[in-house]
Amino acid sequence: MPKLSEILGSNFIGDQGVQGLQGLSNQGVQGLQGLQGLQGLVGVKGNDVVEGKLFNASETILQVNGNTVNIAYGSQISGNIGLCTNPTGNITLNVTGIPTDSSFNNQVITFSVFVTQTGTARTCTAVNLNGVSRTIRWAGGSLANAISGVTTTNGHTIFSFTGINTIGSASTTANYQVFGVVSGGFYWLWHHF
Secondary structure (H helix, E strand, O other), rough: OOHHHHHOOOOOOOOOOOOOOOOEEOOOOOEOOOOEEEEOOOOOHHHHEEEOOOOOOOOEHHHHHHHEEEEEEOOOOOOEEEEEEEOOOOOOEEEEOOOOHHHHOOOOEEEEEEEEEEOOOOEEEEEOOOEEEEEEEEEEEEEEEHHHOOOOOOEEEEEEEEEOOOOOOOHHHHHEEEEEEEEEEEOOOOOOO
């Protein structure tokens, strides 16, 4: 069985070490955490990490039927992506479990909400980080500008959010500025054979 340093290379293992190593096999490393800032990376297989570059990654999607997406940060169950399949109004993204200790100082977090539109264009208008409501700073300067020309009433719209800790201290999620970008006009094409 190869050593971890043989798989990842000597330049890849640093002061932070490796935690949660669940074993090596022909499939590669499963459950790699704490590797020089990469946390919660699951499913790294053999050649996916070479010379400090990440080539493949996947994310768990949380499907919800309604208007509220509840994501638990760092959870393999909910991932960082929510899919609203039947919204009846504007959507709220609640993210909990964001670390608030000094080990998470100066971090950036990302989350997305995919919306399946059901006849009326629905928008993710609220983001709460650990229960703290954050103002969304939309691309284009406003929500109206961000959604102009990209939302649809019967396709899909993607709301992507980046939270940047502008103060540096992780002691509260009030230190994060949340930036939002909207991508839309995605339609399913159904083919009847």
